[in-house]
Amino acid sequence: TxxxxxxxxxxxxxxxxxxxxxxxxxxxxxxxxxxxEKLRKTYRDExxxxxxxxxxxxxxxxxxxxxxxxxxxxxxxxxxxVYPDDYYQLxxxxxxxxxxxxxxAYGLLIGKSAQDYNSxxxxxxxxxxxxxxxxxxxxxxxTIKSVREMLPNVLHKGIL
Numbered sequence: 001t002x003x004x005x006x007x008x009x010x011x012x013x014x015x016x017x018x019x020x021x022x023x024x025x026x027x028x029x030x031x032x033x034x035x036x037e038k039l040r041k042t043y044r045d046e047x048x049x050x051x052x053x054x055x056x057x058x059x060x061x062x063x064x065x066x067x068x069x070x071x072x073x074x075x076x077x078x079x080x081x082v083y084p085d086d087y088y089q090l091x092x093x094x095x096x097x098x099x100x101x102x103x104x105a106y107g108l109l110i111g112k113s114a115q116d117y118n119s120x121x122x123x124x125x126x127x128x129x130x131x132x133x134x135x136x137x138x139x140x141x142x143t144i145k146s147v148r149e150m151l152p153n154v155l156h157k158g159i160l
Contacts, residue, residue, distance in 0.1 A: 050105070051123040054086070056116075058123050060105040065127050068104045071095035072133040076147075078112060078140060088112060091120055117146030125150065 035052065042048050042061060050058040050065075068074070075094040089112060093105040107120040124130075134155040137143045147156045 050127070055110050056119050056123070057087075057108040058105060058120065059107075060124070064104040065124075067097065067102075068093065068095050068124075069128050069130055071097075072131075074132045074135040075101055076135060076137045076143065078109075078138070078143065086110070088116075091117070093124065112140060112142045114142045114145035114149065117142050118150055121146060121150040 035049065035057070040047065040049050046061040046063060048059050048061055050060045052058075073096060075096075076092065077094070078089045078091045080089050087108040087110055089109050091107040091109050092103040093107075094101045094103045096102075105124055109116045109120060132151065132154050134157060135147055135151060136157045136159055137147060139158045144156070144158070147154070
């Protein structure tokens with residue numbers, strides 16, 4: 001925090017907005033539409049890209065998938081309006097760790113149809129013999145259909 005006496009030295013809101021607008025946006029993909037090398041690894045030098053295609057990008061690590069496999073209760077959620085322009089939503093798959101729900105896989109999806117979610121689950125589930133007992137999602141129609149199709153023996157709970 002700043003002392004009240006410093007308030008006159010701080011830039012005005014309009015000036016701050018202008019400075020923000022002047023900043024050049026950093027390109028997140030190269031000329032071929034691929035993510036740059038610096039976004040492909042974690043700070044622990046683990047691969048972070050599970051799948052990369054113009055219709056779907058999945059970010060996760062082998063460690064995250066191992067944690068996901070150990071957990072029998074999953075949580076999934078789609079978040080809108082926080083994604084790059086070419087995508088429709090950020091879809092995340094979570095599990096409980098030490099009394100906290102932690103996101104373990106992130107997907108940039110181009111839509112919210114059952115097929116969009118199926119593509120995400122197919123790419124994740126093929127990595128290992130996952131056998132969750134339950135999954136909790138919101139009441140998004142595409143998610144519900146996909147969970148029934150891709151995880152038919154898993155208890156599906158909906159939340160508002």
